[in-house]
Amino acid sequence: VTELQWWHAMTGANNDAVNRLAEEFNASQPDYKIVPAYKGNYGETLNAGIAAFRAGTAPHIMQVFEVGTATMMAAKGAVKPVYQLMKDAGEPFDPKAYLPAITGYYSTSSGDMLSFPFNSSSMVMWVNKDALKTIGLDEAPKTWPEVFEAAKKLRANGFPNCGFSNTWVSWAHLEQLSAWHNVPLATRANGLDGFDTTLELNGPLQVKHLANLAEAQKDKTFDYSGRYDNGFGRFTAGECPIMLGSSGSYGNVRGSAKFAWASAPLPYYPDAPGAPQNSIIGGASLWVMGGKKPDEYKGVAKFFAFLSDTDRQAKLHQTTGYMPITKAAYEKTKAEGFYEKNPALEVPVKELTNKPPTENSRGLRLGNMPQMRDVWAEEIEAALAGKKTAKQALDEAATRGNAILRQFERQVAK
Numbered sequence: 297v298t299e300l301q302w303w304h305a306m307t308g309a310n311n312d313a314v315n316r317l318a319e320e321f322n323a324s325q326p327d328y329k330i331v332p333a334y335k336g337n338y339g340e341t342l343n344a345g346i347a348a349f350r351a352g353t354a355p356h357i358m359q360v361f362e363v364g365t366a367t368m369m370a371a372k373g374a375v376k377p378v379y380q381l382m383k384d385a386g387e388p389f390d391p392k393a394y395l396p397a398i399t400g401y402y403s404t405s406s407g408d409m410l411s412f413p414f415n416s417s418s419m420v421m422w423v424n425k426d427a428l429k430t431i432g433l434d435e436a437p438k439t440w441p442e443v444f445e446a447a448k449k450l451r452a453n454g455f456p457n458c459g460f461s462n463t464w465v466s467w468a469h470l471e472q473l474s475a476w477h478n479v480p481l482a483t484r485a486n487g488l489d490g491f492d493t494t495l496e497l498n499g500p501l502q503v504k505h506l507a508n509l510a511e512a513q514k515d516k517t518f519d520y521s522g523r524y525d526n527g528f529g530r531f532t533a534g535e536c537p538i539m540l541g542s543s544g545s546y547g548n549v550r551g552s553a554k555f556a557w558a559s560a561p562l563p564y565y566p567d568a569p570g571a572p573q574n575s576i577i578g579g580a581s582l583w584v585m586g587g588k589k590p591d592e593y594k595g596v597a598k599f600f601a602f603l604s605d606t607d608r609q610a611k612l613h614q615t616t617g618y619m620p621i622t623k624a625a626y627e628k629t630k631a632e633g634f635y636e637k638n639p640a641l642e643v644p645v646k647e648l649t650n651k652p653p654t655e656n657s658r659g660l661r662l663g664n665m666p667q668m669r670d671v672w673a674e675e676i677e678a679a680l681a682g683k684k685t686a687k688q689a690l691d692e693a694a695t696r697g698n699a700i701l702r703q704f705e706r707q708v709a710k
């Protein structure tokens with residue numbers, strides 16, 4: 297049996313899903329054994345993979361979050377592009393079978409798929425319906441002014457530590473915010489059209505929004521929950537009644553929330569022209585590492601074909617809240633009437649397809665984005681702590697981020 301290492305960053309219900317897929321694949325054929333290993337959060341998994349590649353001990357498959365895409369694309373020789381892998385292995389593979397909004401993110405401009413879109417999410421607003429009822433709301437608030445107002449009431453009515461919060465701070469309040477309002481995060485279609493891009497995340501909308509958050513942080517109408525997604529438990533535990541987070545938290549919400557819950561579309565500013573636009577994908581894809589043996593690549597290709605199976609995809613979507621990656625799995629889920637019974641999972645699908653994407657909402661691809669996210673978060677944290685104005689913080693985020701982008705361009709040119 298040929299062992300194939302799969303490094304990933306999934307916890308809770310999503311970790312169970314990864315292990316189950318590996319077990320099912322291993323039981324389905326005698327030649328290959330997928331060995332999943334949790335390597336920490338997305339950033340830690342990416343760093344572990346890069347270090348292992350340098351040491352010659354890279355795994356076969358690495359799960360990399362969407363914002364690590366540019367880093368992986370630029371890592372010449374470190375990866376085996378998926379379209380090449382499937383062609384070499386002769387496995388059935390039709391790129392058109394996958395949802396274009398998802399594959400577009402992971403393909404070259406000529407349409408060659410570089411990584412396999414395993415778990416694509418979007419960001420939604422998770423709400424505690426029992427809590428909303430106590431302030432007279434039967435439905436989730438729709439606009440940002442309504443969210444701030446509801447959160448203020450909730451804070452005064454049983455949720456003293458947190459009216460609302462979010463996971464992945466820059467994903468919520470810069471990346472999704474900008475796409476959802478059809479304003480640029482960066483030039484060159486947010487970097488999708490080239491690495492020679494400049495940040496534009498310090499525009500009037502982003503500055504206004506951060507100023508609103510900083511004001512709300514003062515009395516915990518908004519309460520910050522960190523840079524990554526480890527704060528999501530504040531929602532399921534009942535501490536924060538409104539939480540912007542990944543649709544991929546569905547399995548964990550279903551498994552542990554002891555209250556009535558729902559997901560709602562991301563809020564928008566009603567005076568922003570064109571809002572809401574469409575949301576962008578999050579989550580991660582599977583990258584195949586370079587320098588492995590032909591037989592090992594054959595096994596990885598077989599595993600990807602196994603993952604693309606319609607029933608398996610539909611089940612993965614319906615249990616985790618990550619998007620169905622194939623059109624057939626989406627159609628099957630719809631035809632089964634799944635969304636009528638589980639509207640929480642139709643929300644991210646509708647957000648992603650709300651309007652035809654624009655230059656500002658196709659996605660983003662920024663060099664060294666994982667490092668840049670830390671810089672952005674540092675500046676946002678300074679504004680939330682009242683150490684800088686929103687404008688100062690975002691101007692600094694842009695200046696420091698642009699330096700990181702230029703450094704990446706130099707790296708790529710080498």
Ligand SMILES: O=P(O)(O)OC[C@H](O)CO
Pocket residue numbers: 338361362363415416417418464467525542543544577578579580
């Ligand atoms: O929590 P996930 O897996 O949906 O990922 C969220 C963000 O896109 C990570 O960059």
